[in-house]
Amino acid sequence: MGDVLAFPSRPDPVRAPEPEPEPLWREAVGRELREERRTTGRTLADVAGAAGVSTQYLSEVERGRKEPSSEVLGAVAGALGLRLVDLTTRVSRQLTRVSGPVCLAA
Structure with missing residues (x-):
């Protein structure tokens, strides 16, 4: 007996596009470090x-x-003339721009 094949579905024209996945912390940290090093x-x-x-x-x-580790981050940030708090602040801002603020329902 033959296999049953699913009929291809059409994209829903009303549906909003899927949002990009939020980057991982390590990816955002890496981008900041590379940007600072290159700058x-x-x-x-x-x-x-x-x-x-x-x-x-x-x-x-x-x-x-x-x-x-936090020790490695501190060492690399220090080698770039940054404090760890500077690096984490930059990464937090970068992630907020990408994903937007979180709205919590009461």
Whole structure:
């Protein structure tokens, strides 16, 4: 006996497009670190050496592939002339722009 195939559905023209997924914290942190490093004209090797991490590891952090510890974040931020609070504030603002504020129902 033959297989039953589903009839292809048409996209609903009234339905709103799916929102982009919210980026992960590590991705947002990585973007901020890379942006700051590039803005200041520093190389991966320079910042990694100043922070005491390998160039490969810093590259993976910047690409959002690794979840760095708070000690590593503090070291990399410090190597870039940032305080940890500066970095987290920038990341929080970046995430708020992407996802918008959260409205909690009472």
